[in-house]
Amino acid sequence: MSTTRTTGTTGTTGTPGKALIIGGGIAGPVMALALRKAGIEAEIFEAYRTSAEGIGGTFMIAPNGLGALAVVGLEAEVGRIGQPVGPMVIEDGKGGVLAEFSGLADLPRGRLMRRAELYEVLQRRLGESGIAVHHGKRLVGAEEGPDGVTARFADGSSATGDLLIGADGTGSTVRTLIDPAAPAARYTGLLGIGGYSAHRLSGRAGRGETVHFANGARAFFGYWSLADGSGTAWFSNIPQAEPLTAEYVRSVGMAQWLGRCRELHADDVPARDVLRMADVETMEAFPRLEIMPSVPRWYRGRMVLVGDSVHAPSNSSGQGASLAVESAVELARCLRDLPDHTAAFAAYEAMRRPRVEKIAADAARTNSQKSSGPVGRMMFRLVAPIAMRTFMSPERMLRPVHGYRIDWDRRVAPVRGTSRHGRAA
Template identity: 85%
Template sequence: MSTTRTSGKKALVIGGGIAGPVMALALRRAGIEAEVFEAYETSAEGIGGTFMIAPNGLGALAVVGLEAEVGRIGQPVGPMVIEDGKGGVLVEFAGLPDLPRGRLMRRAEMYEVLQRRLRETGLEVRHGKRLVGAEETADGITAHFADGTSATGDLLIGTDGTGSTVRTLIDPAAPAARYTGLLGVGGYSPYRLPGRAGRGETVHFANGARAFFGYWGLADGSGTAWFSNIPQPEQLSYEQVRAVSPEDWLRRCRELHADDLPAREVLRVADAGTVETFPRLEIMPSVPHWHRGRMVLVGDSVHAPSNSSGQGVSLAVESAVELARCLRDLPDHTEAFAAYEAMRRPRVEKIAADAERTNNQKASGPVGRMVFRLVAPIMMRTFMSPEKMLRPVHGYRIDWERRVAPVTPVRRAGRAA
C-alpha cells in the first residue's frame, strides 16, 4: 500500500467511532496529518450492536489496509432470504458472484480493529474532548472543547454522528436527524435453525403480522441472532428505554411475533440477558451544506441512511476515503470539499431514499405488509432483480490511484460565460 509524502496539512477529526478512525487512516495515506477527538471520556470497547459491512465497504477498507483484518471478524453474509412471516420464501438474493461477501459483525469487533490500527500507526484518539465551537482564521482553524482546551489545524472534519456539533457549526439551520418510526430490539437465542440457516449460510428478513423480524444462524451452530423493528410512533429516549427491563422488551417482541414463523420459536427460548434496545433508528434528511470554510462533514453527520439500507457503515468509510483522495489531489480545500460533495451526494442520497421507502413499508401496518407479500415476488422478477438492485450499491469501488479533478462550475442561465 503506497503512501503519499506528507503535505504539511493537519486535520482535526471530530468523532472517534468508526468513521473517524477510518478518516484518520485515509488522511495518513494521503500524506495529511490527523488528530482524532472523541467527546466521551472513555473508549467504546464492548459497546454497540450488530451491523453489516457490505462488499463496497470492504473495498473502501482495503484502501486503508484493513480488508484482511476486518475479513477475520464476524461472519460472512450468505444469500439474503425475504420471507412472508409464515416461513415461506418470497425471494432469495444470492449476491453477485464477482464481489466479496459482506460480513456481519459486532460494532465492538470493528472498533477494536480500528483502535489497534490507530495505535500501530502512531495516531491517538483524545477522549473527553466534546466540541463546543470553532474559530477560523486565514491560516487555519481552532477547535474549542468543553474542558477548556483547544486544538489548531488546517481543516476540521466532522465524523461526529447524527447529533453532529460540526453540522450545526457549518449551518445553524441544518436539519437534525429524523426518527424512522421504528425501535430496534435484538439479541441471541439458543434455537437452532434447520439447514443452511442453522449453519449461518443465509440471512433472513420477514415482514411479520405486526413487526419486521430479521435473523441468522451463528456460524458456529450455537444458536440464532435476531432483531425486531417495532413500530413506535413516538421516539423514546435512552432513559425511557432503559426504564423497561430486557425481560419486558423480550415479552413485547414475543407478543408482536406470536403469529410469525420462525420468529415465534426463536423468541420463545431467547435469552433475555442478551437483549439490547436501540431507540435511535434515525435517518438524515438531505443536508443543504456539507462544508463551509475549513469545515466539512463525513459519514452519519451528513448522510446517515436508515438501518434498512444495510449501508450506514459502508457509506461512511467510503466517504472518508474519497474525501482523503480529494484533499490529496486538490491543494485548495474549498475545491477539495466541492469535489468531494459532488462525488458523494448523489450516491448517498439515492441509497437513503431507497431505504426510507423500505422503512415506510415496515411501519405501514398489517394491510401494507400483506400487500408487500403479494407483490414482492413480481417485483423481484422484474425491476428489482439482484443485479439491478445490488450492482450499483455493492459494486462501487474506489480507485485510489486515480487523480481527482476540480468540479467544473455550473454555468447559470442568463449569465455571461
C-alpha cells in the same frame, strides 16, 4: 484554557498539514487512516471520556464497504471478524419465501459483525500508526482564521489545525457549526430490539449460509445462525409512533421488551421459536432508529462533514457503515489531489451526494413498509414476488450499490465551480 497547536506545514500543492477529526467511532478512525495514506496528519477528538470497546449492536459491512476498508490496509483484519453474509432470503412471516438475493458472483461476500469488533480493529490500527485519540473532548465551538481552524472543547481546552472534519454522528455539532439551520436526524418510526437465542435453525439457515428478513404480521424480524452453530442472532423493528428516550427504554427493562417482541411475533414463523429461547442478558435496544434528511451544506470554510453526520441512511439500507467508510476514503483522495481545501470539499460533495442520497431514498421506502401497519405489510407480501423478478432483481438492486469501488491511484479532477452556498455547481 489549554491550547494545542496541531497544524502541520501546508505543502506546495495546498495539501493541508493536519486535520482535526471530531468523532472517534467508525468514520473518524477510517478518516484518519485514509488521511495518513494521503500524506496528511490527523488527530481524533472524541466526546466520550472512555473508549467504546464492547458497545454497539450488529451491522453488515457490504462488499463496497469492505473495498473501502481494504484501501486503508484493513482487508485481512476485517476478514477475520464477524461472519460472511450468505444469500439474503426475504420471507412473509409464515415460513414462505418471497425472494432470495444470492449476491453477485464477482463480488466478495459482505460480513456481519458487531460494531465493537470493527471498533477494536480500528483502535488497534490507530495505535500502530501513531495517530492520537483524545477522549473527553466534547466540541462546543470553532473559529476559523486565514491559516487554520481552532476547535474549542467543553473542558476548556482547544486545538488548532488546518481543517476540521465532523465525523460526530447523527447528532453532529460540526453540522450545526457549518449551518445553524441544518436539519437534524429524523426518527423513522421504528424501535430496534436485538439479541441472541439458543434456538437452532435447520437446513441452510442452521449452517449459517443464509440471512433472513421476515415482514411479519405486526413487526419486521431478521435472523441468522451464528457462525459457530451455537444459536441464532435476531432483531425486531417495532413500529413506535413517538420516539422513546434511552432512559425510558432502560427503565422498562429488557425482560419486558422481550415480552413485547414475543407478543408482536406470536404468529410469525420462525420468529416465535427464536424468541421463545432468546437470552434476555444479550439483548440491546435502540430507541431511536434514525435517518438523516438531505443536508444542504456539507462544508463551509475549513470545516466539512463525513459519515453519519451528513448521510445516515436508515438501517434498512444495510449501508450505513459502508457508506461512511467510503466517504472517508474519498474525502482523503480529494484532499490529496486538489489545490486547496475548498476545491477538495467541492469535489468530494459532487462525488458523494448523488450516491448516498439515492441509497437513503431507497432505504426510506423500505422503512415505510416496515412501519406501515398490517395492511401495508400484506400489500408488500403480495407485490414482492413480482418486484423481485423484475425491477428489484439482484443485478439491478445490488450492482450499483455493492459494486462501487474506490480507485485510490486515480487522481481526482476538480469540479467546475461552487455555488454561493458552498456546494458544487
